[in-house]
Amino acid sequence: MSETQMEEGDTHKDIEVAPALIAVHPTQESVAVAVGSDLRVFDLHGGCAVSLVDDSCGPFHNDSIRAIRYGAKGKLFVSAGDDKLVKIWSTESWRCICTVSSEKRVSAVALSNDGLYVCFADKFGVVWVVDLNGLDRNQVSTNKKEAPLLAHYCSIITGLEFSTGGRFIVSADRDFKIRVTVFPKEPLNGGHEIQSFCLGHTEFVTCLAFVSASEYPQGFLVSGSGDSTVRLWNISSGSLLDTFEVEMKLPSKGKLRSLLYRVFLHDGFFLNIIVVSLAVNMLDCSFQGVVVLSCDLSAQTLSIAKVVSMEGECFIPTSLSTGSSAGLLWMVAGVSNLRGFDNPSLTRVRVISGFEKSSLNPPEHQPTVLADEEIPGGDQLLEKLQGSVPVEQKVFLAAAEAVKSAMSNLLVKKQYCSETREFRKRTRNDKKN
Amino acid sequence: MSEIKAHPKNSKSTGLPRKRFYRARAHSNPLSDSHFPVPILPCQVNYSLHYPQFFPSSDQIDSSKKIEFADIGCGFGGLLISLSNLFPETLMIGMELRDKITEYVKERISALRVANSGHYQNISVTRTNSMKYIPNHFEKGQLSKMFFLFPDPHFKEKNHRRRVISTFLLDEYAYALRVGGIIYTITDVEELGEWMKACLESHPMFEALTGEELVEDPVVKLLGSATEEGQKVARNGGETFQAVYRRIMPSL
Numbered sequence: 001m002s003e004t005q006m007e008e009g010d011t012h013k014d015i016e017v018a019p020a021l022i023a024v025h026p027t028q029e030s031v032a033v034a035v036g037s038d039l040r041v042f043d044l045h046g047g048c049a050v051s052l053v054d055d056s057c058g059p060f061h062n063d064s065i066r067a068i069r070y071g072a073k074g075k076l077f078v079s080a081g082d083d084k085l086v087k088i089w090s091t092e093s094w095r096c097i098c099t100v101s102s103e104k105r106v107s108a109v110a111l112s113n114d115g116l117y118v119c120f121a122d123k124f125g126v127v128w129v130v131d132l133n134g135l136d137r138n139q140v141s142t143n144k145k146e147a148p149l150l151a152h153y154c155s156i157i158t159g160l161e162f163s164t165g166g167r168f169i170v171s172a173d174r175d176f177k178i179r180v181t182v183f184p185k186e187p188l189n190g191g192h193e194i195q196s197f198c199l200g201h202t203e204f205v206t207c208l209a210f211v212s213a214s215e216y217p218q219g220f221l222v223s224g225s226g227d228s229t230v231r232l233w234n235i236s237s238g239s240l241l242d243t244f245e246v247e248m249k250l251p252s253k254g255k256l257r258s259l260l261y262r263v264f265l266h267d268g269f270f271l272n273i274i275v276v277s278l279a280v281n282m283l284d285c286s287f288q289g290v291v292v293l294s295c296d297l298s299a300q301t302l303s304i305a306k307v308v309s310m311e312g313e314c315f316i317p318t319s320l321s322t323g324s325s326a327g328l329l330w331m332v333a334g335v336s337n338l339r340g341f342d343n344p345s346l347t348r349v350r351v352i353s354g355f356e357k358s359s360l361n362p363p364e365h366q367p368t369v370l371a372d373e374e375i376p377g378g379d380q381l382l383e384k385l386q387g388s389v390p391v392e393q394k395v396f397l398a399a400a401e402a403v404k405s406a407m408s409n410l411l412v413k414k415q416y417c418s419e420t421r422e423f424r425k426r427t428r429n430d431k432k433n
Numbered sequence: 434m435s436e437i438k439a440h441p442k443n444s445k446s447t448g449l450p451r452k453r454f455y456r457a458r459a460h461s462n463p464l465s466d467s468h469f470p471v472p473i474l475p476c477q478v479n480y481s482l483h484y485p486q487f488f489p490s491s492d493q494i495d496s497s498k499k500i501e502f503a504d505i506g507c508g509f510g511g512l513l514i515s516l517s518n519l520f521p522e523t524l525m526i527g528m529e530l531r532d533k534i535t536e537y538v539k540e541r542i543s544a545l546r547v548a549n550s551g552h553y554q555n556i557s558v559t560r561t562n563s564m565k566y567i568p569n570h571f572e573k574g575q576l577s578k579m580f581f582l583f584p585d586p587h588f589k590e591k592n593h594r595r596r597v598i599s600t601f602l603l604d605e606y607a608y609a610l611r612v613g614g615i616i617y618t619i620t621d622v623e624e625l626g627e628w629m630k631a632c633l634e635s636h637p638m639f640e641a642l643t644g645e646e647l648v649e650d651p652v653v654k655l656l657g658s659a660t661e662e663g664q665k666v667a668r669n670g671g672e673t674f675q676a677v678y679r680r681i682m683p684s685l
């Protein structure tokens with residue numbers, strides 16, 4: 001076996017480890033966790049586990065799910081991933097009402113605010129759009145076809161987000177680029193009009209989120225990146241408004257090289273302050289917990305509001321989510337599979353309370369990590385979302401390690417020495433045919 | 434001056450660099466991640482390095498004069514040199530992926546500047562992958578002309594996404610071009626010519642120049658004659674296929 005093959009073989013195995021994902025219904029009707037090919041949903045409203053129904057094609061997903069998402073109104077849910085299937089679910093019946101086959105693996109999904117379009121990004125940087133017009137929530141549709149919307153030139157798309165109000169669709173990639181495209185009136189004809197590029201990150205962008213308030217209906221974009229910064233943007237012009245350097249501002253020892261999994265936001269219109277939380281997941285793991293940033297929209301600045309440390313808990317979230325009202329931050333840690341452990345699809349769900357608008361301001365009021373029995377849905381929920389097997393803490397540390405290396409393999413550009421580079425050029429297989 | 438003359442790779446009689454010292458692979462793969470510095474933002478493009486006569490000091494960042502023409506895949510730079518005489522006050526840049534070719538064009542321009550004092554100050558070249566980094570070099574609506582002369586054909590269907598003209602990339606070119614700006618393409622490969630024309634024709638932000646406009650535009654005459662590739666095709670009596678389109682407001 002040549003060096004190149006070995007290298008690629010190894011990389012591939014690592015990439016196969018997928019982080020667990022979590023999504024909370026906008027008004028906290030339900031919560032979904034995806035781990036590996038498994039999609040688990042708990043009905044918070046009814047207090048019971050949900051069984052999914054999928055007669056659209058084949059049995060559910062058959063490879064790692066990479067993106068899950070509720071629509072803005074909470075009526076639809078989308079899941080997609082390495083099996084190249086994009087599944088659209090009705091959250092009333094939890095029936096899969098439509099499955100779209102992508103040509104390539106899917107890395108991100110977004111639903112337009114009006115619920116009429118699903119967009120998904122493939123691993124080659126192309127964003128596709130599916131028209132949901134005429135989709136019947138009680139009937140399975142098989143004839144939905146995707147149309148190309150836009151593309152980042154051969155870069156993995158790591159974030160896809162509609163702007164507040166839905167005028168723009170924003171896409172971020174593993175190169176450092178954030179593109180703001182006018183979401184066209186006829187999306188199936190392509191999104192050709194680029195409003196701006198938000199340039200400033202120097203490494204892969206991992207997450208996007210919008211913050212808005214009634215005085216700022218257009219909202220501002222927040223992005224997190226492997227360059228250890230969170231940035232605030234004006235998307236009309238693409239101008240950078242503020243940069244928050246995680247490495248410099250975090251009260252923690254050691255060098256922090258963060259991988260920000262997801263910026264989540266919570267609209268607390270208290271003094272125009274919008275709260276943005278993000279999980280900081282270290283490549284050099286010296287901090288465990290969640291950092292809450294506040295964004296002052298009138299001053300256009302980002303600053304630290306709270307640091308919720310979870311030191312000693314061996315819990316490093318792989319994904320975060322929140323509904324719009326309940327003041328709870330939902331977190332999941334886990335991986336699709338872990339070499340050397342026979343328990344597949346490890347997951348651990350944790351919840352932090354205290355994200356109401358008022359509670360973040362008095363400094364003595366700390367958000368608190370809920371004990372398992374305090375989590376809405378309690379044991380039943382945990383049993384559904386985590387699976388029933390209790391897992392030792394050290395396994396979670398190994399899992400965190402596996403996700404970390406898988407994610408950096410996927411996102412961090414490899415630096416080859418010049419000889420390896422030459423060697424790779426000579427043995428490139430696209431030259432042979 | 435003597436420095437340039439003494440350059441071992443330059444011709445003794447003309448002072449110009451000789452191509453044979455700058456041989457490179459015939460094609461570069463635009464998909465591979467290469468290793469060259471990329472400006473994070475257009476305002477980081479170092480104008481005083483590219484156009485020292487226009488920008489004598491590097492702290493003069495706030496100048497309103499910006500690059501207006503871009504020659505994408507400029508090869509040995511023949512077009513830039515012809516355009517420099519036609520538009521001596523317009524800043525232009527060639528973008529080239531292969532480093533040796535880029536070095537050659539750099540040498541060629543600096544030798545021309547030395548030999549023709551005061552001239553060729555408005556042209557320069559940068560090594561970059563134009564398929565990835567256009568927005569890093571140009572602001573929205575900054576360019577008034579973009580050139581794609583004799584681009585690599587990438588015949589096989591699975592390699593079509595390496596083509597430098599595609600519907601997706603035209604979105605970026607439409608972003609960099611101002612309304613009224615013009616995109617010039619030419620090739621000797623009929624299939625590619627049809628492809629480029631079809632992409633432009635179906636794009637909502639471009640419209641074809643009329644026959645009359647083509648005759649009046651002095652730049653059109655250069656498309657088949659100014660570049661090294663064009664001259665080669667002309668020498669061999671090859672046919673060429675051009676498509677020249679204007680950036681318009683999308684009719685949405």
Ligand SMILES: C[S@@+](CC[C@H](N)C(=O)[O-])C[C@H]1O[C@@H](n2cnc3c(N)ncnc32)[C@H](O)[C@@H]1O
Pocket residue numbers: 460461463505506507508509510528529530531534561562563564581582583584585597660661662663
């Ligand atoms: C066939 S040559 C034509 C050169 C020149 N325009 C002429 O007419 O003589 C195509 C050139 O495009 C360059 N090129 C190909 N892909 C490129 C990319 N992505 N970015 C910049 N240059 C590229 C190649 O290195 C090559 O020099």
